[in-house]
Amino acid sequence: MATDSYRRLGRRRLLQATAAVGGAAIGSGAVTGFPTIWAQQIKNVTLRQFGTGVSNLNALADKVKQDLGFTLQMTALDTDAVTQKAVTQPKSYDIADIEYFSVKKVFPTGVLQPMDVKKIKYAGQIVPIFTKGRLTPDSPVAQGTTPYSVGYVDGPSAKTFAKGETGWMTLIPTIYNADTLGIRPDLVGRKIGNWKDLVDPAFKGKASILNIPSIGIMDAAMVMESLGTIKYGDKGNMTRPEIDKTIAFLIETKKAGQFRAFWKSFDESVNLMASGEVVIQSMWSPAVAAVRSKGIACTYQPLAEGYRAWAGGLGLAKHLSGLELDAAYEYINCYLSGWAGAYLNRQGYYSAVLDTAKKFMSADEWGYWIEGKPAQGDILSPEGKVMEKAGAVRDGGSFQERMGHVACWNSVMTEDRYMVQKWNEFIAA
Numbered sequence: 423m424a425t426d427s428y429r430r431l432g433r434r435r436l437l438q439a440t441a442a443v444g445g446a447a448i449g450s451g452a453v454t455g456f457p458t459i460w461a462q463q464i465k466n467v468t469l470r471q472f473g474t475g476v477s478n479l480n481a482l483a484d485k486v487k488q489d490l491g492f493t494l495q496m497t498a499l500d501t502d503a504v505t506q507k508a509v510t511q512p513k514s515y516d517i518a519d520i521e522y523f524s525v526k527k528v529f530p531t532g533v534l535q536p537m538d539v540k541k542i543k544y545a546g547q548i549v550p551i552f553t554k555g556r557l558t559p560d561s562p563v564a565q566g567t568t569p570y571s572v573g574y575v576d577g578p579s580a581k582t583f584a585k586g587e588t589g590w591m592t593l594i595p596t597i598y599n600a601d602t603l604g605i606r607p608d609l610v611g612r613k614i615g616n617w618k619d620l621v622d623p624a625f626k627g628k629a630s631i632l633n634i635p636s637i638g639i640m641d642a643a644m645v646m647e648s649l650g651t652i653k654y655g656d657k658g659n660m661t662r663p664e665i666d667k668t669i670a671f672l673i674e675t676k677k678a679g680q681f682r683a684f685w686k687s688f689d690e691s692v693n694l695m696a697s698g699e700v701v702i703q704s705m706w707s708p709a710v711a712a713v714r715s716k717g718i719a720c721t722y723q724p725l726a727e728g729y730r731a732w733a734g735g736l737g738l739a740k741h742l743s744g745l746e747l748d749a750a751y752e753y754i755n756c757y758l759s760g761w762a763g764a765y766l767n768r769q770g771y772y773s774a775v776l777d778t779a780k781k782f783m784s785a786d787e788w789g790y791w792i793e794g795k796p797a798q799g800d801i802l803s804p805e806g807k808v809m810e811k812a813g814a815v816r817d818g819g820s821f822q823e824r825m826g827h828v829a830c831w832n833s834v835m836t837e838d839r840y841m842v843q844k845w846n847e848f849i850a851a
Contacts, residue, residue: 468495474521492753500686509528512533518738520593523834525737526834528737529572529583532581537737539588541755542751553570553573566656568831573591575588593734597772598733598774600825603704603705606695608719609628620641620704621649621675633684633849642668644657657833658832682700684849710722710817724818729824729827730832733831736757758775763776763778792821794816797811
């Protein structure tokens with residue numbers, strides 16, 4: 423994750439911030455210690471991180487231990503539980519690995535501290551989606567809760583979001599993707615090209631939608647706009663009448679027998695597709711890869727209306743200070759330095775700093791995952807399993823093609839409580 427020279431630099435910086443004797447203020451810069459003191463102190467640091475299973479990776483914790491010397495304890499929860507824990511149990515974690523749409527709920531409560539951009543070594547190389555609000559100056563601004571809209575605050579004590587780029591970030595971005603529908607091309611029997619295909623009666627009893635309200639309703643909105651039954655003012659911030667119409671449609675579709683299941687976990691989605699119980703559904707890129715790794719045809723289908731995107735990042739608990747705070751910044755810099763980014767890219771996600779990740783990927787891997795080129799040889803997972811054979815091209819093509827066609831981002835709506843209530847009525851119907 424970090425090079426030897428970077429680790430030495432990191433040690434020196436932490437050393438300068440570490441007290442020479444017990445009880446001295448960490449991070450004051452007024453005292454210095456010795457390498458043995460640094461090594462003894464840092465090895466005793468344990469940082470508690472929680473988030474979804476998507477990005478709480480044991481391989482990352484192992485790499486942190488190897489490169490930085492301290493322990494990273496990871497706890498994986500589902501999306502809704504992550505948000506609840508972040509707000510209601512702020513002393514139970516040190517690092518919150520959360521999705522950007524959740525920031526709208528979490529950060530104003532004051533449980534996280536703004537992060538000093540000057541301490542982030544690779545801040546200037548973070549993908550412009552996060553720092554400028556769009557991939558390129560010509561890219562359209564998608565609907566929903568964009569990472570940029572909740573990415574900055576005005577100072578070290580601020581709880582409200584800034585209107586533009588500042589020196590203080592709410593999260594440091596780590597992972598993101600452009601999501602679409604997964605299909606079984608061997609079982610659907612025809613070309614799939616639109617979101618509305620999810621509710622085609624031809625797939626009655628063999629379709630599935632994601633049962634996380636703030637994400638599932640966005641998929642439903644993409645379907646309804648594709649059908650032409652509604653044109654939302656902002657899919658990511660529906661009015662009550664728009665919510666009512668969306669849920670009424672979902673209930674009608676459910677009662678007609680369209681949906682086989684409503685999944686919440688990665689494994690559920692994989693099992694539904696691999697078994698053939700479902701042939702078209704909301705899906706995540708690595709879940710499609712997991713189905714393929716079983717030797718079963720599965721496609722992450724590009725659709726005419728574009729993608730629904732999401733992103734996550736690392737936030738620091740308000741209580742974090744001293745050596746632990748310094749260690750947390752070291753960890754984040756390590757995360758962005760390339761090894762972790764390459765690991766995420768190989769899973770089908772995208773890393774926040776592509777430049778450093780590229781150094782940890784072969785030319786063929788980079789060509790396949792980022793540039794949309796045909797694989798020259800077999801494409802392997804981070805664990806070394808064959809994911810794609812030579813000649814394969816990534817579904818949706820290049821990074822620019824995928825992230826340049828985002829229609830909306832996962833969101834927290836003004837009417838979020840009402841939306842969740844109505845969504846639960848749909849699931850219970």
